[in-house]
């Protein structure tokens with residue numbers, strides 16, 4: 001029998017990390033190890049090489065990040081340390097250990113002014129600190145090693161952690177109606193589907209040295225929605241199962257000001273990932289149903 005490959009992922013409790021732990025548990029061919037603070041602290045680069053050497057990865061997954069988008073506006077140094085310097089050091093260590101690195105990035109590298117879904121080759125223009133820090137992370141990873149795949153995702157939800165889906169269900173416990181932004185559109189993406197895709201792309205990088213499998217790929221759920229449409233679908237599914245629901249009133253983003261500006265169009269064109277890696281994430285609606293079901297059944301905290 002062939003021995004299993006060890007994927008070492010950064011972070012302990014994040015949505016993507018938790019999803020990777022769950023999905024890898026079903027796989028004989030992959031062993032997943034999560035490394036987080038204090039053993040590996042992206043904000044303290046000196047911890048990265050010793051932690052990674054000890055973990056002996058066959059492949060590194062860079063999933064941890066400073067993800068508080070609004071807070072980042074006032075904490076630029078912290079956001080850049082964790083989202084740019086940390087991943088740059090991780091990629092240096094990946095090169096040193098001669099292993100591939102998969103780095104998770106974001107739709108926030110774009111300003112959202114394009115009217116069609118974004119391709120990997122479209123010009124970047126982040127609107128805020130978080131997006132700029134993630135873009136710098138992409139650049140540092142790419143500069144440190146050719147053996148990388150940068151996977152840009154967006155609108156992540158899951159049974160774990162903080163996300164829009166869980167926030168909507170929580171608010172509906174106490175409110176009959178909610179105002180939700182209708183003029184920002186994107187591709188809702190289940191972290192469980194991200195985990196499957198990461199394991200598939202990682203397996204490809206380990207089995208092939210083809211240059212076309214390296215570089216930037218867009219990786220979101222299939223299908224698009226506005227936040228208001230996403231909320232309405234969450235409540236439709238929840239109500240059908242006897243869970244909380246609320247009436248959604250669509251509002252413009254200008255009626256819901258936030259410290260960080262969001263792109264109006266967050267849609268990512270994922271053709272490259274399908275063509276090169278044979279990976280296509282499912283439609284967001286059935287994936288949303290799976291997560292709503294799990295939360296209503298109380299399987300997750």
Ligand SMILES: NC(=O)C1=CN([C@@H]2O[C@H](COP(=O)(O)OP(=O)(O)OC[C@H]3O[C@@H](n4cnc5c(N)ncnc54)[C@H](O)[C@@H]3O)[C@@H](O)[C@H]2O)C=CC1
Nearest residue numbers: 011012013014015016041042043064065067106153154156
């Ligand atoms: N949540 C979203 O909607 C989106 C997320 N992304 C990206 O996807 C990736 C995964 O995001 P989520 O799982 O949703 O994030 P999350 O916020 O659920 O989890 C972030 C993880 O990073 C860890 N972390 C934070 N600072 C750290 C440090 N200094 N050292 C070590 N670990 C640290 C946290 O402990 C946590 O485990 C990130 O790279 C994020 O930028 C991209 C687009 C959208």
